[in-house]
Amino acid sequence: MIEAAVRYAEERHWEVAAGSWLIEDDGPLRCSCGDPGCPAPGAHPTTRDWARKASAGPGVVRRWWTDNPLASVLLPTGRAFDAIDVPEIAGCLALARMERMGLQLGPVLAVPGGGAGTAGRGRRLVFLVLPGSLPKLPELLRRLGWGPGRLDLMGHGEGDWIVAPPTRVGTFGFAQWAREPTTLNRWLPEATELINPIAYACGREAPLSSPVS
Template structure:
């Protein structure tokens, strides 16, 4: 009985954390937010609550059909959504308040160290349980990424660097993603990184790190 009560208590704490964090993103950072699917315990293991047994992105996709239209930074609306879906993942649409440069974890950690040594500005950085790092930069980066990479000698498909912009999203901490774990902040949102960097300020060190990680893996 005590184990059941502990489990229920932990689940309630997790739900409280999700809704309060989603509200904070909307209220403090003015980021648009939208609810995502959640990962539920099942007799066959963890799976997405969307109902598709073969879901390719469990806990990491919107539950609203017109999510791009409905996504908003209204704390009241966020509370209503999570009141209806208390275990929903927190999704942040890209191409609005920010774009994202998504790279493998090894390259991302190398890039972080290099960027800090160079004294370059950094925004928040998400670490996913799928071993990726996602650098938040000013909007518009995805559409310029191909040209920026060509200027420094890389093709857009030559390295494992994925720009995310309008029409896409990221899963925000502390949301659970599949069976791998939960998203976390490698660099948390603070007052010091409220102003996001331009992608062109970061792309060269990040691309270099991606290239080096690929070479090391050979």
């Protein structure tokens, strides 16, 4: 955890926040928050002012995980990046199509169905895009013919977060990189560049949904 958290801050200059953690003892696996019904056990902020405390300082980050090596690694959205979050099957379909099209892609995250806003939704793929994208998503989708709530597609922006590898989310599994952060994908794409193939893939996986007329 400490190596990953410091690397995000040091190499990508991403702000990092230390989240809750999993407690394993003689009883069942549980979240440090103490809520037996926690929707994201071991993978959510622990204080209301978590976003204000997030830091991209490697020394600060290292000290946090030295003090608590079990803390989950959270990345605030709406700062260095926003995120577009879709079901894993649709995300893989969109990712393959984007690669064939030669589109510039940023890092892509694969998360279990227990991260921010994803409890009970199954595994997800999360595409990192330039910040400021979240407010544009409804209009971008409308132009493509998709009304509000028609697609299983979520945006994460200011005030939200994503769970970063190698964080484990309860019994759901571990966050992993489908496309790791590298020097080749340091420059993130605009949401407008990716939304067409992403919406198309989500539409294919939502047979009961139909474009607006």
